[in-house]
Amino acid sequence: MRAEIIAVGTELLMGQIVNTNAQYLAKGLADIGVGVYFQTVVGDNVSRIKESLHIAKGRADLIICTGGLGPTQDDLTKDVLGEVLGQKLVIHEPSMNTMTEMFQRRGIPMVESNARQALMLEQSDPLPNDTGLAVGVAVMHEGTHYILLPGPPKEMKPMFDRYAKPWIESKLDHVQPLYSIMLKFAGIGESALEHALIDLIEAQTDPTIAPYAKEGEVAIRLTTRASSPDEAMTRLRPLEAEIRGRLDEHIYAAEDITLEQQVLRMLAESGQKLAVAESCTGGLLSDLLTAVPGSSQSFLGGVICYSSTLKHKLLGVPMEMLEGPGAPGAVSEETAAELARNTLRLLEADVAVSITGVAGPGESEGKPVGLVYVGLAHRNGQAFAVKLQLSGNRETIKLRAAKSALYHLWKTIKS
Amino acid sequence: MRAEIIAVGTELLMGQIVNTNAQYLAKGLADIGVGVYFQTVVGDNVSRIKESLHIAKGRADLIICTGGLGPTQDDLTKDVLGEVLGQKLVIHEPSMNTMTEMFQRRGIPMVESNARQALMLEQSDPLPNDTGLAVGVAVMHEGTHYILLPGPPKEMKPMFDRYAKPWIESKLDHVQPLYSIMLKFAGIGESALEHALIDLIEAQTDPTIAPYAKEGEVAIRLTTRASSPDEAMTRLRPLEAEIRGRLDEHIYAAEDITLEQQVLRMLAESGQKLAVAESCTGGLLSDLLTAVPGSSQSFLGGVICYSSTLKHKLLGVPMEMLEGPGAPGAVSEETAAELARNTLRLLEADVAVSITGVAGPGESEGKPVGLVYVGLAHRNGQAFAVKLQLSGNRETIKLRAAKSALYHLWKTIKS
Numbered sequence: 001m002r003a004e005i006i007a008v009g010t011e012l013l014m015g016q017i018v019n020t021n022a023q024y025l026a027k028g029l030a031d032i033g034v035g036v037y038f039q040t041v042v043g044d045n046v047s048r049i050k051e052s053l054h055i056a057k058g059r060a061d062l063i064i065c066t067g068g069l070g071p072t073q074d075d076l077t078k079d080v081l082g083e084v085l086g087q088k089l090v091i092h093e094p095s096m097n098t099m100t101e102m103f104q105r106r107g108i109p110m111v112e113s114n115a116r117q118a119l120m121l122e123q124s125d126p127l128p129n130d131t132g133l134a135v136g137v138a139v140m141h142e143g144t145h146y147i148l149l150p151g152p153p154k155e156m157k158p159m160f161d162r163y164a165k166p167w168i169e170s171k172l173d174h175v176q177p178l179y180s181i182m183l184k185f186a187g188i189g190e191s192a193l194e195h196a197l198i199d200l201i202e203a204q205t206d207p208t209i210a211p212y213a214k215e216g217e218v219a220i221r222l223t224t225r226a227s228s229p230d231e232a233m234t235r236l237r238p239l240e241a242e243i244r245g246r247l248d249e250h251i252y253a254a255e256d257i258t259l260e261q262q263v264l265r266m267l268a269e270s271g272q273k274l275a276v277a278e279s280c281t282g283g284l285l286s287d288l289l290t291a292v293p294g295s296s297q298s299f300l301g302g303v304i305c306y307s308s309t310l311k312h313k314l315l316g317v318p319m320e321m322l323e324g325p326g327a328p329g330a331v332s333e334e335t336a337a338e339l340a341r342n343t344l345r346l347l348e349a350d351v352a353v354s355i356t357g358v359a360g361p362g363e364s365e366g367k368p369v370g371l372v373y374v375g376l377a378h379r380n381g382q383a384f385a386v387k388l389q390l391s392g393n394r395e396t397i398k399l400r401a402a403k404s405a406l407y408h409l410w411k412t413i414k415s
Numbered sequence: 416m417r418a419e420i421i422a423v424g425t426e427l428l429m430g431q432i433v434n435t436n437a438q439y440l441a442k443g444l445a446d447i448g449v450g451v452y453f454q455t456v457v458g459d460n461v462s463r464i465k466e467s468l469h470i471a472k473g474r475a476d477l478i479i480c481t482g483g484l485g486p487t488q489d490d491l492t493k494d495v496l497g498e499v500l501g502q503k504l505v506i507h508e509p510s511m512n513t514m515t516e517m518f519q520r521r522g523i524p525m526v527e528s529n530a531r532q533a534l535m536l537e538q539s540d541p542l543p544n545d546t547g548l549a550v551g552v553a554v555m556h557e558g559t560h561y562i563l564l565p566g567p568p569k570e571m572k573p574m575f576d577r578y579a580k581p582w583i584e585s586k587l588d589h590v591q592p593l594y595s596i597m598l599k600f601a602g603i604g605e606s607a608l609e610h611a612l613i614d615l616i617e618a619q620t621d622p623t624i625a626p627y628a629k630e631g632e633v634a635i636r637l638t639t640r641a642s643s644p645d646e647a648m649t650r651l652r653p654l655e656a657e658i659r660g661r662l663d664e665h666i667y668a669a670e671d672i673t674l675e676q677q678v679l680r681m682l683a684e685s686g687q688k689l690a691v692a693e694s695c696t697g698g699l700l701s702d703l704l705t706a707v708p709g710s711s712q713s714f715l716g717g718v719i720c721y722s723s724t725l726k727h728k729l730l731g732v733p734m735e736m737l738e739g740p741g742a743p744g745a746v747s748e749e750t751a752a753e754l755a756r757n758t759l760r761l762l763e764a765d766v767a768v769s770i771t772g773v774a775g776p777g778e779s780e781g782k783p784v785g786l787v788y789v790g791l792a793h794r795n796g797q798a799f800a801v802k803l804q805l806s807g808n809r810e811t812i813k814l815r816a817a818k819s820a821l822y823h824l825w826k827t828i829k830s
Contacts, residue, residue: 013451015441016627019434022456026430036428037463041437041454048452055470276719282705283698286719290697293776293809301721303729304691304701310716310762314729347725361708394708 001145001172003029003036004060006052008068008077009151010043021066021149021156028160031178032169033225034062044074053084057144062168067151069134071113077148078119078137085141087121095126095135102133127163131155138167145171179232180223181240184253184262187407190218196246200239207235217259217403252410259406260288266413267298267351272379274409275349276302277315277339279330279356280372285402300347305339305356316342329365331356333373336385340375350379353409357388359397372401376412416560416587418444418451419475421467423482423492424566425458436481436564436571443575446593447584448640449477459489468499472559477583482566484549486528492563493552497536500556504534507541510550517548542578546570553582560586594647595638596655599668599677602822605633611661615654622654632674632818667825674821675703681828682713682766687794689824690764691717692730692754694745694771695787700817715762720754726771731757744780746771748788751800755790765794768824772803774812787816791827 005022012019019041026036037060042052049068056063068077082089096118103110117134120126127136127147132155137148147164149156169177185193190213194201197220201209207224222239226232244251252262267274278285283304289295305311308322308330317338321328328334339354357372358364370390377383386408390400420437427434434456441451452475457467464483471478483492497504511533518525532549535541542551542562547570552563562579564571584592600608605628609616612635616624622639637654641647659666667677682689693700697719704714720726723737723745732753736743743749754769772787773779785805792798801823805815 013441013454014445015438015443015451018438019454023430023433026428028430030429036430037458038467039428039434039456043452051474052453059466278698278701279716281702282710282714282716283693283701283719284705286693286698286721287696287702287813290699290719290721290774290813291810295697296721299697299721301694301697301719301725303718304698304705304716306701306705306711306714306716314718314762347729359705395706398702398705 001034001061001168002059003034003062003064004056005036005039006049006056006063006065007039007041007151008044008049008065009041010045010074012041012067013043021151021153024153024157025064025066025160028165029168031180031223032165032172033178034168034172044068044076046076046080049076049080050084053081061143062145062147064147064149064164066149066156069117069136069148069150071111071116071133073113075116078116078121081137081139081146081148082121085121085139085146087123087139087141089119090122091115092118092120092126092135095129095133099133125167127159127167129155130158130162136164138164140171176225176227178223178225179229179236180221181236181254182219182221182256183240183243183251184217184219184255184257184259185247185250186217186252186259186403186410188218188247188250193218193220193247193250197243200242207239209239219256249411252407258288258292259403259410261292263406263410263413264289264292264295264298266410268294270413272298272350272413273300273348274298275300275343275347275352276405277311277343277352277354277375278302278304279306279311279339279354280359281355281398281402281405282306282359284398285353285355285405288402288406300349302343302347302352311335311339315339315346329367331358331365331367331371331373333385333387336373336375337377337383338375340377340385341383344377344379351409351413352377353405354385355401355405357390357397357401359394359401361394370397372397372404374401374405374408376408378412382412416449416476416583417474418449418477418479419471420451420454421464421471421478421480422454422456422566423459423464423480424456425460425489427456427482428458436566436568439568439572440479440481440575443580444583446595446638447580447587448593449583449587459483459491461491461495464491464495465499468496476558477560477562479562479564479579481564481571484532484551484563484565486526486531486548488528490531493531493534493536496552496554496561496563500536500554500561502536502538502554502556505537506530507533507535507550510541510544510548514548540582542574542582544570545573545577551579553579555586591640591642593638593640594644594651595636596651596669597634597636597671598655598658598666599670599672599674600633600635600662600665601667601674601818601825603633603662603665608633608635608662608665612658615657622650624654634671664826667822673703673707674818674825676707678821678825678828679704679707679710679713681825683709685828687713687765687828688715688763689713690715690758690762690767691820692726692758692767692769692790693717693719694721694726694754694769695774696770696813696817696820697721697774699813700768700770700820703817703821715764717758717762717767726750726754730754730761744782746773746780746782746786746788748800748802751788751790752792752798753790755792755800756798759792759794766824766828767792768820769800770816770820772805772812772816774816775809785812787812787819789816789820789823791823793827797827 539554
């Protein structure tokens, strides 16, 4: 099956927003073995949407449109597809009822144009919208499959994952479903990971091995097609075991969760409380931790000791350690360890992590940009500091420092 | 002039990276009055790139391709365009010399395929690459303008801004350059802003008024064409004055800087030191502030008082204010003000801001998700707290709370 993605929306065309939907769909289609050959962006304009559909029909078996399903006169996608396929638009009653009830519940009158959102093509299958009002459309016409999804990602993503993807899979002939295992890594870079697995990656046929990298974290997905989960696991598990044999110390999860989620989960399970002292990361580590719902169960908080004064006054680092000739300075192993120890004690935590370093753009204390120390202290008496030399701009160094701190934290609470 | 953007690259098509280049180009073209009518993404494939160029030629006067200018066999864009226009590829000597020198300087042998990056079409104008190796191409053929830019944004953006944009402008007939004023707003939402200016927005012809919104901040750009900056300002200034007359208390800058940049600049100019106490934002406010290079000049740091224990132990909020029957609780005007006052005193700051609230997903202390208090304390004795009711998910509430805190901080140090 050859797919084409058409994003409809003048705001995309003019660059007011980025077309992240296309990326999400292309990845999701790849997961079920459907290749995308073209992506198009077109404005809210009848003749140009028609032209795009016409071109796509000539070269794709599956056309997915996003956007233009809303209530306004600019939302034209269903009208245009109906016209192109020669199908009337009809009301999808369950969507209409949900919408009517919602307006009644909120006590606001339903403007007539809202009813447009409950429309579908007369021969189409409806795709329910669990997070919004506009119903989606899936229809097959003269050998081509058409899918219309809403534009807002928070509506598009669940509709695609829950309803459009299974609909597409049901149209794929004789293809077994995909099964995969996601392994998430910390404390190792993308190239080091690839280097360690290069023989497996180069020899891959089935299961496939796909590396993914985002700032500060890398992952690999092992994928195979099989008639049952059991059959899939007999192929996936040996490969996972082989990889674990080489890199187990870096694998923090076998599911798609972030390192901070994993750390918070382990802290909660063991009933330990965490506190932090952040200098060069300036609150980023705490922001990552508190982005996880329920983090307050294990995260006490901490100190953003951006200035030497705060390191000294709030966290009791001796001034002679921070300043003066011969002093280790704020960016040093000694200060990192002292910050962690004192944070543990003063904030009555079970484990404390500190970060101090030079995020740039300029050097500090004569120390180079990217030099960062992470300190760790545990109620069991363990305390140490790790030296890192990170690369990148200010933003990247902050992120890599925070992720490194999480990695050392994970290693500490795991052991 | 009608433009079309074609992004070439299998990694875009498969969703491994997002097509941010298209957004950048669409915005930049809008700035010089060129409308984009279609955007396409196509893989590294000769026949499909050819097909995309052919379709684009039929409906656009300006075709901008990004990607596929590198040294590998997958980099095909120049070859395909040369074939389509019937033009040979020739070496652009200055680019070749720069490349040869660079390899010599680094002491590494230059692989022959690298020479491909110095190729241009025989009748094309070269577009210099100040941040990479592949030279760009600008060429006019049978009434259509073609521009080839590199794929990596760090090469594409400077080449477009410095060389491609002026080349396009030189092809626009009798069109005067654009001048604009960007006004940045805080403490007001997009719809309230539009409501206040709706008569101006609806009546706009010249200058034009374009609103922009990103989470927590809104902006409007006033734009006109003129033969000189002076002539432009005689039209832009009266409109700016009209807008300031209505919304001056919300305009924090007449240039494209963030609210945190403006706050830090004002603190530095007045020699004031800032400290923070963050509860529900969990470090995000500090992260935003420390993302600005040089922030350490004015930002001392602060406390992430995520737990009641830390609010009490580190920042001296009385336990009877935080807990127990009849206590205001951690999320209250009293606690916000107390946090700000104590942070100011304990951290010896000139101004202190505190944030405490319910980020969700669940309620806290029986208080609803989105209820947030911002506290402000100044060395001059001023101290107060503001109540906010924010909407959105956990991430959005954290961001809106941090931006609201910055807004009240800005108002305080401005007065």
